Amino acid sequence: MGRGYLTWLSQVPRPLENARCKAVSRMMRGDFSWEFHLSCRIRAALILAAALAATVATALGACTAETRDGPVKPQPAPATESGAPASGPVGSNPDAASLYTKYCALCHAADATGYAADNAPSLVSETFVATASDTFLHEGISRGRPGTAMAGYAKFTGGPLEPGEISALIAYLRALKPTPRLDLPKRLDTGDVRRGQAVYHRDCASCHGTQAQRGNAVHLVNPVFLQDADAPFLHYAIVHGRPGTPMVAFGSTLTGQAIDDVVAYLKSLSLTGTLQPPMSPNTTPVVVPAWTPLPTNPQGTSAKFTLRAERFAPMPQVKSALDGNKRLILLDARAPSDFVSLHIEGAVSLPYYDLKLIDKLEPFKRDGTWIIAYCGCPHHASGVVVDELRKRGFKNSAVLDEGLFAWQRAGYPTVGQPGMKGIAAPPP
Ligand code: HEC
Ligand code: HEC
Structure with a gap:
């Protein structure tokens, strides 16, 4: 068990550690309610203890069975950061395939090309797969994009998935579109925020929206997105677009400087985002009320509706x-x-x-x-x-x-x- 934790920890990308540790959802299945609590430090200490003493580790195993953090059963191999596509033919991990069908296909479509619902983007467009890191995907799936139709799917946000299941989904998506991973060079911070803002409002906001108003495409000013998307990722997407989607390549219509400017503008917004993800560190514990399927007003008379299209x-x-x-x-x-x-x-x-x-x-x-x-x-x-x-x-x-x-x-x-x-x- 202790070894399991260490192996798992070593696979946790560094930026994830915080978010992973800070909260725990305890789902009380009987009455369908959750509590979010527990601090990172305590968990870290527990994990260390687990590594040091096998006997303690056994006890911890029992205790962590109800937390979101530890792999309580053998986990599927996580996706690699190495650039190699996940091994095995498409759908070779039947668990991940059924997870995808159950939770994701509704919006991102059965083949993950997106747009089955509410402009859910493609998860397999070539430039996306080549540049989205496992951390980016893991965070996006775990925490969702607050304020959009993309929910947080990790247990710690109130979602259904264990970290290992999210890793399996990532491997599954990578196997759908085996694409060599690009090691994007770091970018010098040469953009001008004010000029970038003008470019954004001229060329991008009609699809991507503003801080106050979503558009129909991915909400670029979303706080979770901006925490996870780095400048090279943004830059590459803008230059090369997302082939097969409405996102055209701006590499030939905007100057290099204009693209740097718009990236600088977007990154500047990550500091001013007003939306707090519900699972950000140190938030007050959130309790979902027990599931009582009571009508809004049990004593009231029944409502009457004239349905559109009978539905x-x-x-x-x-x-x-x-x-x-x-x-x-x-x-x-x-x-x-x-x-x-x-x-x-x-x-x-x-x-x-x-x-x-x-x-x-x-x-x-x-x-x-x-x-x-x-x-x-x-x-x-x-x-x-x-x-x-x-x-x-x-x-x-x-x-x-x-x-x-x-x-x-x-x-x-x-x-x-x-x-x-x-x-x-x-x-x-
Ligand atoms: C109810 C619809 C819906 C469901 C179900 C859903 N998504 Fe999403 N997803 C969206 C939308 C909409 C966005 C874009 C959000 C935005 O505007 O930023 C998105 C964004 C994403 C992104 C970020 C993509 C990018 O280009 O930045 C990933 C990754 C993702 N979803 C994976 C998943 C996975 C995996 C599942 C299943 C566990 C899932 N989604 C379930 C609607 C959905
Ligand atoms: C015609 C509508 C449209 C316009 C205009 C547009 N985009 Fe996009 N953009 C999209 C769509 C749709 C996607 C998601 C494509 C997909 O399914 O992967 C996207 C994706 C992106 C992404 C990748 C997001 C992610 O998580 O994968 C970035 C970055 C981006 N656009 C930046 C810009 C910038 C900057 C501009 C202005 C210079 C711009 N876009 C203009 C429609 C548009």
């Missing part, structure tokens, strides 16, 4: 049902990490990949209670939940039309962590 409940109708104290159940179909960051007041978490939780809704099948599911993507994850509800005979079920970000944009009530509300979704 979508219009936002204003849902809002007035809530205002009128009607009895309905709101389901947040995203990963719980997203639920913690921001959700509609009164909603409960039922992730698109955990449909067995629908069992808990049985008492409301025939009593006229409406069940409205929503997500941020804006209909895909909620669509999965509603399809399953209807398959099981919940006739009064529907998808919230336009989804959470439109709800938020309309100024309707949401609850979330301070700082998480400041970002508007792309305009419809």
Whole structure:
């Protein structure tokens, strides 16, 4: 066990150590709630102790079985940083393939070329695979991109995945598009932030959005993205684009100086980001309330909705049902990490990949209670939940039309962590 920890630690890229250590999610399966707590130092001390004494290590093994940090069972080989594509044919790791299908294909498409939902980018475009480090991918998948449809998938954010499973997913993605890794040279910091800002607003913001407003492409001013994307990575993407996607190569239309300027501008924003990732070090412990599938107002009369296309409940109708104290159940179909960051007041978490939780809704099948599911993507994850509800005979079920970000944009009530509300979704 001690050796396992050491091996695992040695594979942890340095910048990850902090984030990995700082928080632990303890998921109490019985009542479906989490607590986030524990400091890095304590863990580090525990790990050292484990390395020193085999007997202690055994005890620790038992204790860490409920934490996000330690490999409690043999982990698949992590992806390499060496530049060699992961070994084995595509899908050779059946675990990773099914993880991908269960958690990711919904938005990034079965073949990972993206755009199945809400402009989720390609994860296999050549210039991306060649330049995205394992750390970049690990962090992106672990912590997600707050304020977008990309949830945090690591256990410590409230997501479903162990670190080893995330590494296996990375190896799986690399095997889908075996591409030699480029060792990008360091870049001198010669850009001018002010000029870069002008270039950005002229040539980039229409797709990539601003600090206050997402666009339809990857949100470049996102704090997690900017923490993880270094200047050489940004520079390469801008010069060479992302072939096969709307991201053209700017190498021939912008001067080298203009590209350095825009990179400098983007990097400067990483210091001014107002969004705090929910899992940043030293945040107050977050507790997801126990899963009680109670209608918003158990004593109220049932709501009535006129569905669009027999499937979508219009936002204003849902809002007035809530205002009128009607009895309905709101389901947040995203990963719980997203639920913690921001959700509609009164909603409960039922992730698109955990449909067995629908069992808990049985008492409301025939009593006229409406069940409205929503997500941020804006209909895909909620669509999965509603399809399953209807398959099981919940006739009064529907998808919230336009989804959470439109709800938020309309100024309707949401609850979330301070700082998480400041970002508007792309305009419809
Ligand atoms: C609900 C839709 C959705 C699901 C499910 C989803 N993603 Fe994403 N993902 C997105 C979106 C949207 C973005 C871009 C976010 C932004 O605007 O920055 C993204 C971004 C990413 C990125 C960063 C890509 C880049 O170019 O910087 C990675 C890596 C990624 N996702 C991997 C995954 C993996 C692996 C899974 C499954 C565990 C997954 N995603 C599940 C929607 C999703
Ligand atoms: C027509 C829309 C559009 C414009 C204009 C545009 N981009 Fe992009 N950009 C995209 C899309 C879409 C992606 C994601 C492509 C994918 O699926 O991998 C992207 C990806 C990127 C990435 C890589 C992000 C990542 O995580 O992989 C960077 C960096 C980037 N763009 C910078 C810029 C800059 C700087 C400009 C302005 C000079 C710009 N883009 C202009 C659409 C655009």
